[in-house]
Amino acid sequence: MSTATRTIPAKPSATGKRRPLGGQERTNWPATAVLIVCTLGVLVPLYVTVSMAFKTTGQAVDGNAFSLPSPLTFDSFVQAWTLTNFSRGFAISVFVSVIAVVGEIVVSALAAYAIVRNWDRKLFRWSFFYLLAAMFIPFPVVALPQIQLTGLVGLDNPLGVAILHIVFALAFNTMLFTAFLRSIPLELEESMRMDGAGTWQVFWRLIFPLLGPMSATVGIFAFIASWNDFMMPSLIISDPEMQTIPVLQKIFQTQFSNSYNVAFASYLMAMAPAIVVYLFTQRWVMSGLTQGAVK
Amino acid sequence: MLPPLPSAGTPLSRRTFLAAAGGSLAAFSLAACSPAGAQPTITFHQSKPEAVPYFRDLTAKFTASQDRFRVLHDMATNLSASFVRSSPPDLGCLNYNLEMARFMERGALSDLADLPEAASIRGDVLDLTNWYPTYPGRTSVIPYSVMAASVIYNRRIFEANGLSVPTTWDELIDVCERLKAVGITPIYGTFRDPWTIAQGLFDYTVGGMVDVRGFYQSMHGAGEKVGPDSEVSFQKTLLEPVRRMVQLKKYVNADAASRGYGDGNTAMAQGQAAMYFQGPWAFGEIEKAGTDVDLGTFPLPVTDNPADLKVRVNIDLSLWVPEVSNGQQGARAFIQYLMQPEIQDTYNAKFLGFGTVKDAPPVTDPRIVEMQKYYDEGRFYMGASQFIPNTIPAANYIQSIIGGADAEGTLRRMDADWARLAFRA
DSSP, rough: HHHHHHHHHHHHHHHHHHHHHHHSOOOOOHHHHHHHHHHHHHHHHHHHHHHHHHHHHHHSSSOOOOOOOOOOOOOOOOHHHHHHHHHHHHHHHHHHHHHHHHHHHHHHHHHHHHHTTTSSSSSHHHHHHHHHHGGGOOOGGGHHHHHHHHTTOOOHHHHHHHHHHHHHHHHHHHHHHHHTTTTOOOHHHHOOOOOOOOOOHIIIIIIHHHHHHHHHHHHHHHHHHHHHHHHHHHOOOOOGGGGGHHHGGGBBOOOSOOOEEEEEEEEHHHHHHHHHHHHHHHHHHHHHTTTTTTO | OOOOTTTTTHHHHHHHHHHHHHHHHHHHHHHTTTOSSSSSEEEEEEEOOHHHHHHHHHHHHHHHSSSSSSEEEEEEOOOOHHHHHOOOEEEOEEOOHHHHHHHTTTBBBBOOSSSSHHHTOOHHHGGGGGGOOTTOOOOOOOEEEEEEEEEEHHHHHHTTTTOOOOHHHHHHHHHHHHHHHHTTTTEEOOOTTTHHHHHIHHHHHHHHOOOOHHHHHHHHHHHGGOSSSSOOOHHHHHHHHHHHHHGGGGGGGGTGGGOHHHHHHHHHHHHHHHOOOTTTHHHHHHHTTTTOEEEEEOHHHHHHOGOOEEEEEEEEEEEBBBBBOOHHHHHHHHHHHTTHHHHHHHHHHHOOOOOOOOOOOOOOOTTTGGGGGHHTTTTTEEGGGGGSSSSSSSHHHHHHTTTOHHHHHHHHHHHHHHHHHHHHO
C-alpha cells in the first residue's frame, strides 16, 4: 500500500505540470482521431444498451436501435427483476464474487510468499512449476469431471463455484504475486524477525500490506472474472434457486425470441456493481495494470 | 471525487471484507437450510421464455393446492451437466428434438406408459417421438404441445393484389411473379441466421416433396454406405427440393443476406413482404411491434398435386421424468395436473400450439387456423433439418447453397459427412 500511495500521486502531478507549458509536446492528431473512433466502439453499444433498456417492447423491435426511447418506461426493469428473481440472483453473485476475490488474494499471496522465500528448496521450486502448469488447463477441458466431482462432494452450489474460481486462478495469481514479492527486499523482513516476529506475523503485518497494489490487481481480475462468468456456475450449480445473474439472464435471448428491452435492462442492472467497483478502485486499476510488468 | 483512503486502512478494510464474506456465508448456509420442509421438492424444468410466467404461476397454484409436494420452477439448470451429476430435474417440459432423444435412447427417461394421460395422446402425435431413436418398450415422453409451421402470409397484400393461396408449385411461382411485378417483395429472407433457412425454406421444400421419415430410416439403414451409389442420399433424394428452394431465392428481398430473424419479424410486422418462411414462434415476436398486420398460414406447395400439401410440425413441449429422479411420484402427480384439459388447452390456445390429446379442441387463432385441417388429417412431417446430428453443420451447408454454392457439390459433402459419422459410430 505504502508504495502505491507514494508513487501514484507523483505521476498525475508530473503530467499535470507538463500540460500547461503547452506547445512543447505536440498533439498527435492522427493517433487522437484513431482513438476517438475506438472509443465509439464502446460508447455506441453502451448508448444502445441504455436507450434500449428504457424503451417499450414495441419500440424495441421497430428496427431503429439508435432512436431515443419515447415514451420512456421503466417496465423493462420491473420485468427483468421479477423474471430472473433478480435480488436473489444478485445476492448469490455477490456471494460467489466476494469469496472468489478474498480467496484468490489470500491463497495466492500465501502460496507465493512460501515459494519465494523457499526458492532454494526443490519442493517449493517444483511446486511453483506445478502450479504454473495449471495455467494451460482451461476450465472447459475438465468441465465434465468437475461436474461429477463437485456433485460427489456436495459442492454443486455457489460455494463450489467460488472455490473453483480460486483454484483455477491460482496459477496466474501466484505468478503475479511471486514476481512482485521478489522485488521486496529481504532485509525488511530480517529486521522484523530481529524484533521477534514469527513467519505468520511477518506475513500479515509486513508482506501482505506491501503486496497491496498487487492484491488490488488480483482482486480486480478476480472480481471481473467471477462476476461475469457464465459457464462455470451454469454447469456446477445444481439448485436452480442458487443460480448466478449471468446464467439467469440467458433466458432473454433464445433462438426464437428476443426481448431486447428487458434483456438490456437486466444487463444494465448486472453491470452496475462492476461499474461502481471500477469507479471506486480505478486508481488501483490503473496502477495495477503495470504492477509486475517491470521487476 | 474518490473518498480518501487512509494508507493505514488496509488491515481495517481487510477485516470488514472478511466480516462481510463471513456474514454472507452464514446467510447463505441459513438460506440453504430453510426450505427443507416436510414436503419433497420437485424440480420442474421449463425454459421457453415466453411461457415462464405462465408455468411459474401453475407451479405456485399446484403447490398451494396440495400438501404433498413443493414444485420448484427451474429455467436455469444445464441439462447435460445435471445428467452427468445424476441430479437431473424431476420433470422436464421441453422441446423434443434429436438432442433430447439421446437421453431417451440411452434409457435415461422413465416409462410413463402406465399413466392414464399417456393413453389419451393421439396415436400419430405420440408416434412423432418414434421418428427419433427410441428406447424399446417405453413411453418415455408425453407430447404436451405441437407446433405446426408453414408459410406465413400477409392477407391484406394477397387480397389487395387479387391473389389466392397457392396450392401447387406453379401457382406459387405465379403468385411470386405477380407480386414482384407490382413491386412487392414476395418472400422475406433472413439468410444471416442459418437456422432460419434450414427450418424455413429447406424444411418446407423437402417436406413438401419427400417422405422425411422414410428418407431418414433409409439413410440410417445405409449408414456408411451413403454416397453417390446408395439408394437414398442427400445428393440424390434432396436435390430436386433443394433446386426448388434455390429457385425461390429470386423472390426474396435484395438485402436478405444481411438480415436476421429479428429483422424479418420487424419487416413482417410492418407489412414489407407478402410471405415469410417461419413457424408460429415468430408470431409472438411480430406481435411485439404492436401493428395490426393480418397474417395467415398455408403449407408450401412444392409439387403440382394439391393432395401433397403438408405442414411441418415439431413437438414443442414434451413431458418426461428421468429414471434417476427421486421425485418421480411428485413429477407424475404434476404431469397429471398439467394434462388436465383446462390447463393444457389454455396453454395451447395462449401460445399458438396444437393440442396433443385425442379430444383436443381445434385452434381458433386466425393466424394458424388454416393449418388445423392438415393437423387433423395427419398431413404433417417433421423438419428434415432436425434429423441431422449437430456434428454435421447442415444449416451452414444450406446457407452456403442459398448463398450461391453448388447445390449438388454441397449435398455430396453432406453425404460424405453422414457416412463418416456412421462409420465412426
